[in-house]
Amino acid sequence: MNSNRRGPAPSIRIASFCKVIIAAVFIASAGISYVYLKNQLKLSGDKQIELERQLAEVRKDNERMQLQIDSLTSLAAIKKKLAQNSFGLVPITTDQVVRLNQDDPNGDDLRVVSNRPFRK
């Protein structure tokens, strides 16, 4: 066979090959990034849900404790305890009251409610 009739030896077209490789890498990395980001989004979502749950739990506990405080410090509860003498308080009588005379510009003179003089 005449050597002139032999076809040219196949050569690798570097530029085209690179283009294909780059395109493939780009598409692959875009795909992987997409999956990665999707996964991150899902993980962040899960984290958000968990944090929301914790926040709701804290809020709920806070509300519950606030209600408990309000119930224990309500007048009704205090009156009930007072009726049971839980505080050990006794009614105050007028003669046991001593007032600071706040109107006195000279300061903190003590003044008794009663006009009966103190025994000396």
Added chain:
Amino acid sequence: MNRNEQARAAIICFALVGVFSLFSVRLIYLQVLQHDVYVELAAEKHVHKQLIYARRGVIRGSRGEPLAENRRIYDVAADGSHIRNPTALAQAIAGQLEMDPAELEAKLKAIVAKTIADKKAESKVLKKGVSEEVFENISKITKGQRQLAGIYFDLNFERVYPNGNLLAQVIGFMDAGHDPRLGIERSMQDFLKGTNVFRFLEEDQKGHELVQYRGLETPAKDGCDVRLTIDMQLQNIVESELDAACLEYKPKMAAAVMIRPQTGEILAMASRPTFDCNDPRSSTPDQQKNRPIVDMVEPGSTFKIVVTSAAVEEKVATPETKIYCENGAYAYAGHILHDAHPMGMLTLHQVLAHSSNIGAAKLAIQLGKDRFYQYIRRYGFGETTGISLPGEIPGLVNPPYRWSELDITRVPMGQSVAVTPLQLVTAMSAVANGGILMKPILISEIDDADGRPVVTYSPVQVRRVISTDTSRKIVSALKDVVSRDGTAKDAAVPGFAVAGKTGTAQKIDPRGGYLEGRYVVSFVGFMPADDPKFSLLVVIDDPEMKEGKAFGGTVAAPVFARIAKRVADYLGLQPANPVEPPGLLETPKKLTSTLAGRG
């Protein structure tokens, strides 16, 4: 290709085209024409609507203490499509729900049966309004147990009133359908209610939310907090003394209102009978009545402040003007007007102090019905005060052209007119406030959920009714009412000057005329008389007393005194006059030496 082969190829091609055309048509039908239907069906599977509750605003007292707040409750529901073992589920949760296990099991089985029969998920509420504790216990029991699946909870809120029946009619309550009933709950509904929002949740196959598909959501708008002018310590004092009076006198009803005269702030407002806001279903309409604003009473002699102050203001008389009181029987327009005790010549000052009907009638006659009527209206009678509560009535004051000839003698002593307790105490507060009528205010502030003020209510001056000078003169006379010779000596508070007026009005007979021996007794006053810190009205309807003993001075005045004394202690008011205590305890030595040291 021969003809046969061509024909076969053509048939296959047509068949393929036909099949794909059918597929395409079906696809277009599903994707385009039935789009909304299938989107909805898909959403039913993976998307559900979550309600985000807005918090209802809290009602607070003047010191910020909560009077009405919210508590989480849950409705327990069973989903028939998820229940696997009704028997086990019933046994596990019946105790928590306080239900009979057999009954609960039957219920669960019925739900499952209906689900199967209808081929549609059937969910039914098993119990409404269970507490958070029950919710948590059931959640713990059923968590991770496949055999105990099928129980769900719907979050809800209920209103809680920490003080029970204290201030009940003013606060109001929420009914079972979460609608406000009565009081501030109703009148301030627009501020208190928040705005709930929805969130659409998309879930994966395991039922976990896919947060990334959440849409943009507007946060729920919580309701505003309403702060009242009511001081709960004062309210407690008023209500406990009113309770004591009800025990002692067993009246049909009782009411009390306390106001700060200078600003019109309502410090306490109470009605008896009453009810527990936490259990409104067990109350009667009578118990739910906020009597200071919805009840009309004939004011009796407390109304004499109107005619006396009008007479002084119009210079018809001075406090020293002498009026002949006809020794207790005055014939006018064919009728005889009586005084409780026959009296001769009295000054205007004494007419008020001794509560002479004849003296008051003569002053009104001198004043003339038009001018007198003008003052009645100027004091605010015959119109609503505009308080922020539902159902306030204006009372009943007829215009002069509708008065009978006799009315000019009846109205000055508080007959033929009907007023609300709030109007009466507001009018007395005007006298205490140098003649200026203030609008009664019950709400001091409305704050948003972050505590920022949205609306602030400032004192509102309605009008000047009488001059400061006239007011001073009337106060001086009202002080004498509480003196040893006055009709209300039992209203006196040791160490303090008290001014006030008693009222004893015969009860109106629904069939006409008045009921014999049955009275509405009242006392309205303020303290300290010369620099009032509060004005207070006590009304007691039909107290059980011996015949001829039920007077404002004997029944309502002592209640006023007991309240006023406790209020003085609470407010730290310094007695202006010396007090003689019943028995002085020995002063502690330490204190004596301290005092001696200060000279």
